[in-house]
Amino acid sequence: MVNALSAYTRGFLTQTNFSRTDEAGEKSAKLPEKSDHARGTVIKDTVEISAEARKLAQAEQAKNALRDAKVSYFEQFRPTREGFSSRNLALGIVDPSAQPFSQNRPFDEVAQAARENMDSKYQQMRESGEPYGTDNFEGKETYSLMGDLDRRALYAVASNEGGHFSKEEQQTAKDLMLGQQGMAMGLYNGPTRLDGVYTIPQATSNADHMQKYAAGIQYMDQVSTEEKATSVDWAQQRGRMQYNYERLSRDSGITPQNHNIYHPAANFIFGALESYFGFANDADIGSRKDLLNEPWFEGYRDRLGSVMAETRDLYGLNDL
Structure with a gap:
């Protein structure tokens, strides 16, 4: 995976100049101009960002770019129906602490939100004329159903928090979590046709x-x-x-x-x-x-x- 991802990080770092101007109706990076009408001069204040601060900002940008590249890489192994996303499932492989769905909310609220999200997906599938379970080739149905859930929300489903979830839904969430862990360990879990795309070698x-x-x-x-x-x-x-x-x-x-x-x-x-x-x-x-x-x-x-x-x-x- 390292070789496959290295290209994503090349040429990403950029340098940002933080200054603002006070010209009417415009936003830029220069601080407000101060006019000295008595002398007929204009005083400009500028803020210089230290080299250390720029390095920290660039390092954070590089870190985020690498994470996004990894998420995009793993997302291909979680195919969905058209119009659905599995990005949060892929994010759960790269960073299980990320909470784009659960957002540090109380756990019972996370479970309720997961229930509502999944119900909306069921409804969307019914309205398409192909209800959930119509074609689960390569896991597309399950990835589509729970694709918005981060790792914490998946655990809310797997543990049946609040009693909101069926046995089948609980097992599906457990399987997805196990697949995330396996991929994070370098153990392939995904469509057979993409086995050759997976770049992490098997343990020998x-x-x-x-x-x-x-x-x-x-x-x-x-x-x-x-x-x-x-x-x-x-x-x-x-x-x-x-x-x-x-x-x-x-x-x-x-x-x-x-x-x-x-x-x-x-x-x-x-x-x-x-x-x-x-x-x-x-x-x-x-x-x-x-x-x-x-x-x-x-x-x-x-x-x-x-x-x-x-x-x-x-x-x-x-x-x-």
């Missing part, structure tokens, strides 16, 4: 797998407070990825980088994996029940409830 060595686990850890650490505080799936994935990363590092004779996090549930699950002497497979654990059924978690089952409560309390969400 311990070092490759370590890099992907590290990328997964970094990605998961950026998700919303609600997801980190209440999702058993988040906790087990975060604990498992750190466990796998450190195990592969030790097996390769490499000192693992420090990816520790202060998160009671993730650390609890990491500890359960560390103490297990058998093989802990990479099962799809999406609920508390799934985790409790894992053989490697047997000696830890009785404490899960209190650990999740401690986690919610840590994030100020113990009433959830």
Whole structure:
């Protein structure tokens, strides 16, 4: 992906001059002119932006340009019906902390907004003569339905916040979130016809797998407070990825980088994996029940409830 994206950042940086003028009806960058009528002279005040400030502005522009390029790149793997957008789903791959839809609103309001947005999409599809589900080739129906939702809003659907969402909608949101995580880790998730377009190579060595686990850890650490505080799936994935990363590092004779996090549930699950002497497979654990059924978690089952409560309390969400 790096090679595919490098061209987007060339020649982007620009320099901005901040001055204003006070001429009637015009806006520019010069400060107001001051007339000294007694002397018949004109005094002009100009503001010079420091080189350091310009560098910071240019760095921010470059950062935003690179992010936009990455979002555009991933958007192609989330095809939609004509007239629909999946840009926020693609943004959720690049920056799961971004909130263009949920906008830091209370979580119950995010869920209500997601419900209304999805209902409008259902209605739009019905009015087109092709109701939702008519043709889900390459996932176009689901990407169209939830394409406006950022990662936090997707979690509101997946967790059935407020009881607004059907089982099918919850599972769809979970699948989309898992696909976002996978793509962020360098694991292809998209239409088969675009598999060859995806530029991130598959893991073929311990070092490759370590890099992907590290990328997964970094990605998961950026998700919303609600997801980190209440999702058993988040906790087990975060604990498992750190466990796998450190195990592969030790097996390769490499000192693992420090990816520790202060998160009671993730650390609890990491500890359960560390103490297990058998093989802990990479099962799809999406609920508390799934985790409790894992053989490697047997000696830890009785404490899960209190650990999740401690986690919610840590994030100020113990009433959830």
